[in-house]
Amino acid sequence: MRRFAATFIAVVLFASAITVFPATPPKSLNVPVVYYKLPNGLKVVISEDHIAPVVTVAVYYNVGFRLEPKGRTGFAHLFEHMMFQGSANVKKFEHAKFVEANGGSLNGHTDFDYTNYFQTLPSNRVELGLWLESDRMRSLDVSEENLKNQQNVVSEEVRVNVLNQPYQLFEWISLWENAFTNWNNSHNGYGELAEINAATIEDVRSFFKTYYAPNNAVLSVVGDVDVNEVKKMVEKHFAAIPSQPAPARADLTEPPQTKEKRVSQTDKLANLPALATGYHLPPQNSPDFPAMALLVQILQTGEGSRLYQRLVKEKELTLDLSGGLNYFGNEFDYTGPMIMTTRTTYKPGHTADEVLREMDAVISEIATKGVTDQEVANAKVQYRSNFYSQLEGSQGKAHLLSALALFRDDPQQINSLLTPFENVTAAQIKTAAAKYLVPANRTVIDRVPEKKGTN
C-alpha cells in the first residue's frame, strides 16, 4: 500500500522539483506607527493592533552592560533587578503583583546596549502599565536591605546560568573577553560575583540618575488600544518626570584586529569538548552589513546551512551548531561593536583543528566560488520569514519599534527594514566572506573537559 502511494508522490515531486517557484507576490506587513517626543525628551511609540485584546507596555533605557562602571561588572543587570524593588507608590515586588493580578505577565532584560522592562496586559489595563512604569522612572526607591536581597538573587542567577553549568557560557563571556580590547565591550556582562556583591546603594542611585531619565528612554505601547487615549495617559503619567543632563557617551570604539587569537580552556563540569569562534562584524551602517546578515543565514542558520551540513552531517565531527550575528538579539537591537559567533560541541576523539579546518574550507569555498542564486533567494525568504515571526505578538513588535526609536530615532523604519536585505546580491555575499571571515579577524576558543569524557 505504501509503495503505490510513494510512487504517486514521487511523480508529483519530480514535477515540482523542476518548476521554478510560483511567482506569488510576497505578502508584506504594514505596522501603523505613531511616534513623538514629550518635552522632557521621552520618546513615545504607539502602534495599534486589534487582533487580540492585549497590549504591551515597554520601556527601553539607553544603557546596557557596556556602560556599567569599571569594578562593577554585572551592575547594569543588578540594577535591572532593583527596578522591581519599589518606587514612591509601589512597594517592593508589588510591580509583579499589580501586573499579574490584572491578568498580565512581565519581565526585564539587560543587553549589550539597552535594558528593557515590559508587561503584556489585557488591553483595558493599559493605564496600569503606564502608571507602574512612570512611578519607577520618576521615583525609584531603594534600600540597603533590598539591595542585599537582590545581590543574593543575582548571585544565584549567575551560579545557575553560568558557574554551575558546563561550558559556563564561554561562547559569550570568554569569547567577548578575548575578542575585544576595549573594557566596555570585553568585560563579563553577567558579572563577577565579588563585583556584583561590592555594589553600594550610592552606585544604584547614581546609575539611576544618570541613565534612567525620560530623555534616555523609549516608551512603547503596542496592541488593542486607541492612539489618542494612550497619548492622554502618557501625558498624564510621564510629562512631569524631569529630564536629566544627557549622560556622557563612553568610547566604545575597538581597534581593528590584525592577528588571529587562539585560546585553550579546560572545563571542570563538561563531558564533551566544544569550540567557539567570533569574527568582528562591520558596523550596521556599512554597505557590507546586509550581505553579512544573509551570509550568516547561508553559513550557519538552521540545519540546511553550509556549516551544519559540513560539520554535523558530512564530516560527522560535531553534534550541534549555534550562534549568529548578535549573541542575544537581532540586527537592529544593538549599537556597539559586534562579533558573529559560532559554537559547536564536537565529538571526543577529534580535535579543534579538525573542526576549524572544515569551517575554514566552507568559508573559503564561499569566498572564492561564491554562493548560488538559489541559495541567496532562499536566504532572503528565510530572512523574511524569521523577521515576520519576530513581529507576531505585541511584545515582539514593541521590541523592534523600541530598538528603532532608541538607536535610530525612527521606528517608522519597521516597514522598510527588509529592503536592504532583499537587495543583496550573490557577489556581495562572496565579497563579504572574503573580507570579514578571515583568520586575522577572529578569536577561537577551544574548551575541553578537564576530566576525560564518560566513555
Place this chain on the structure above:
Amino acid sequence: MKPALALITLTLLLTPAFAQQKTPPPPGPARPLNLPKITEKKLANGLTVVLAPLPNVPKISSILTFRSATTASDRKAHSGIAQIAAGVANEGTDTRTSKQLKEELRSIGGTLSLGSDADSTTMSASSLSEFSTKLFDLMSDVAQHPSFPETEVKLAQENTIQQIRAGRADPGFLVNERFQKAIYGDHPYGFVVADEKSISALTRADLRAFVTKYYIPNTSHLIVVGDIDVDKTFAEIEKAFGSWKSGEAPAEENPAVPKREKRQIYFVNRPGSIQSAIFIGNVSIPRKDKDYFALRTADTIYGGSFYSRLTRNIRESKGYTYSPFSQSNTRAKAGSFSAGAFVRNEVTGPTLLEIFYELDRMRVLPVSDEELSAAKEYSTGNFSVELASQFGLAGRINTVYTYDLDKSFINDFRPRIEALTTADIQKAAAKYFDTYRAAIVIVGDWDKVKDQVTPFGEVTIYDADGNVVTKQPS
C-alpha cells in the same frame, strides 16, 4: 533618594495637573475577547483537521500529532524507539534526501521538526503563508514516507548517545530525569532517555516498522493556525494528506501508575557542584480529571507565577534563589505536581524547609480571596495572550485533541476558572501537594550538603549515570 525626591516635589508643585498618581488606575471597559474561530473536518482516511485563522503575520503554523506514537509504543522490544524515530523522520523520505528537505524548507521560510513524549509524537512546522501548499507537501511526505537512510540512523544513534553524555553534566537534565523516575518508576511516563545499548540496537527496519504502525491518519490530528482561508487550506490539506493510508489503531498500553508510600530523598551526586538543584513532588491527576482547574490555580498561587508565595518567600524575602517554580504537569494517564529551586549549597536545608512549609500552609489554611482573585485574572489574562500567537493557539487546540477534552474547552476556560472557590483550592492542595509521601530529588555535592539533607528522610545516592551508589538511612 532624598535629593531626587526633593527635586520631584518641586516639579510637582509647578505642574499640579500631572501630580504623581498614588494609586493604580482602574481598568477601562472590558474589550471583546476575540475567541478564535475553529473549524474541524475529517478526511476520508480518518485524519482530523482543525483550522483556525489568525492572520497576525503572513505565516502559517502547524502541528501534526500522532497520538499512537508515544513513549509506551513498542517500548518493551525497542526502548527509546519513539524518540529516535521522531529525530530521524525528517532526515530523508522515499523521494527526498535529508539535505533536499532542509533546502526546500529554506525556500519557503519554513521549519519542520518532530518530538515525542509520553502521550504522542508531534511534528511542528511553519512557513510563509504564500508557500502553504509546499509546507503541507513536505509534512505529508515526512509523515508517510520517512525512509530512515542507514547513514542517518547511524549518525543519529551516535549523536544521541553523545548528547545524552553531554546532558549528564547539566544539573537541570539530571534533576528532571531522576524526578520522573522517582515518581513514575517503570511506568512509561518515567522514561526520559534510553540507555546507550538500547539506542545502539535500533535498526532501520525497526524504525520503518514503527512509523508504519504508529504514524497513521486515523489516530492523528493536524492543526493549522495563521494567515489562512479555511476552505482553500482544507482543499490543500486534502490534496497533500488524502493519500495517507489509515491503519489499525494500536492497542493502548495502560499500566498502572505506582503509588508512593513515603517521603524519600533521591540524591544525584555531582562533586564540585556549587548549587543544589531541588525538585519536590508527587504524582497528581490525569489531564481530564475534574480537579484540573483547581490544581492548576493552586499551582499558580503556590509557585507557578512570579508573584507567587514561593517566589516571595525564598527569593524576595530570603534571597536563596533566582527562579523558584512549581508546575502542574498533567498528561493523558497521570500527572505530577512539583516545586523546585536551584540554590547555593549553604541554604539547601533551609530551602527544603521553606518549600515544605509553603506546601503545607496551602494544605492546611485557605488562600485569601485576594490571592484567588489575582490568580484567576492571571490565568484568564495570559490565556488571551497565548491565543494571540499562532503556535500558542495551535498548542492549546492540540491539548484539546490529544487529551480528548471538551471541544468547548477554549470558550469554557474563563468561566471554569472564575467558578473556583478558596475551598476548591485548599482541597486540591491538601490532596495533591502530598508532602507526606513526596519525592525529594536533589542534584548537588553530597559531601558539602549531606548534613542539611539527611534530616528530611531516607536517602538513596545516585551517580550522574543513574547508578545507585549507596543508601543512607536518616
